[in-house]
Amino acid sequence: MSKVKYVYDPEKLAYRKIKPKKGRKFGYFALFLVASALFGFLCFVVLLNTSYFETPKDRIQAREIENMKINYEILNKKIDQLNETMANLEDRDNNVYRAYFNSSPVDPEKRKGEGENVLSYKQLQGYNNSDLVINTTKRLDVIANQLVFQSKSLDEIITLAKGKEKLLAAIPAIQPVKNEQLKQMASGFGYRSDPFTKVRKFHKGMDFSARTGTPIFATGDGVVEKADASLSGYGNHIEIRHGYGYKTLYAHLSKYKTRPGQRVKRGDIIGYVGSTGRSEAPHLHYEVYQNGKVVNPLNFYYGSISAKEYVLISQIANQENQSLD
Known part of the structure; x- marks a missing residue:
């Protein structure tokens, strides 16, 4: 119930009741409605952002x-x-x-x-x-x-x-002459006695003593660079360029089974043992070069002989005997 307000009338020396205007009542009512609507909207927004008021769609989205x-x-x-x-x-x-x-x-x-x-x-x-x-x-x-x-x-x-x-x-990884076809491993790499002058000099390869006509095998894949007698003392010889810095030389051959420019595989027959050039008896003189330097061929036979055979050959090769060329 709204309060009744009075005002003092000095002419009548008495209080009289103030009658509110009809428009003001309507304004108050409208203001109340607006305030109620705003309050309700704010409550709705707050509820939407809390877990107390979720629609089924909101729950599905939350689960997703x-x-x-x-x-x-x-x-x-x-x-x-x-x-x-x-x-x-x-x-x-x-x-x-x-x-x-x-x-x-x-x-x-x-x-x-x-x-x-x-x-x-x-x-x-x-x-x-x-x-x-x-x-x-x-x-x-x-x-x-x-x-x-x-x-x-x-x-x-x-x-x-x-x-x-x-x-x-x-890599030249096999012997150029098979063991079963060898008479002996005549001379190894290093200082040896020259068969002609008897002077001790450096022997740049290994000598394999075998019968004339014994097959000689390419010790690695490569291209034949020479097959002639252009080097003094080597007689008929073959040079194979293997690539990767490797080159091999086969000397004192009786004849060739290859020609310059021909590509060969490891194990291919490239010629036959002989005694041409500066040679005391039929044998193959074999040299290995790595990056332009002559190296001991004994280090490259792992592809064709057993450990026991390697030990035996190395013992013979390391004896300082007389070479065959």
Whole structure:
């Protein structure tokens, strides 16, 4: 009930009742309605942003957001596993494969590939879970870049491996004359007595004593560079350029079974034992060169003889006897 207001009338010396205007009552009522509407709207907004007032659609969206967070957590755990696998691959790439093929390890910074795709990440900003989505996307981009780089690196390793196969095939790794066809291993690498002057001088190869006509085998893959008697004292001889810094020479042949420019494989017959040139008896004089320097052929017979045979040959080769040329 509204309060009744009075005002003092000095003319009548009495209080009289103030009658409210009809328009004011309506204004008060309108103000009340507006205030009530605003209060109700504010309460509605507050309820919408609390968990006490959820529509079925809100509940479905909340469940989807929670499922998304769980899926992103699982995805990040899988990315952790991928990172461990990639680290293992990179370690083997640098420290096993490249070490084996004598190739320099790859700089870790290069493996990360290109920088972040800032433009694509900006499109993911402005959402409630933007940080989670952007961080996961960045990690996936890093893995993708590493996979691309590792694929290229493995292609390079395959190329190196193919080159290694050629290198292994080119190394002069067998005896030029078979053991069963030898009379004896007549003289080895090092200082020996000259058969003609009896003066001690350096013998640059190994002498294999065998019957005239005994087959001589190419000790590694290569190209015949010479098949003539142009070198003084060597008689009929063959030079094979194997590549990778290797060259072999076969001297005192009775005849050839190859020609200059011909490509040969390890084990191919290239000529026959003889006693041409400066030679005391039928034998093969065999030399091996590595990067332009003559080396001991004994170090290259691992492809055709057993350990026991190697020990026996090395004992004979190391005796300082008389050479056959």
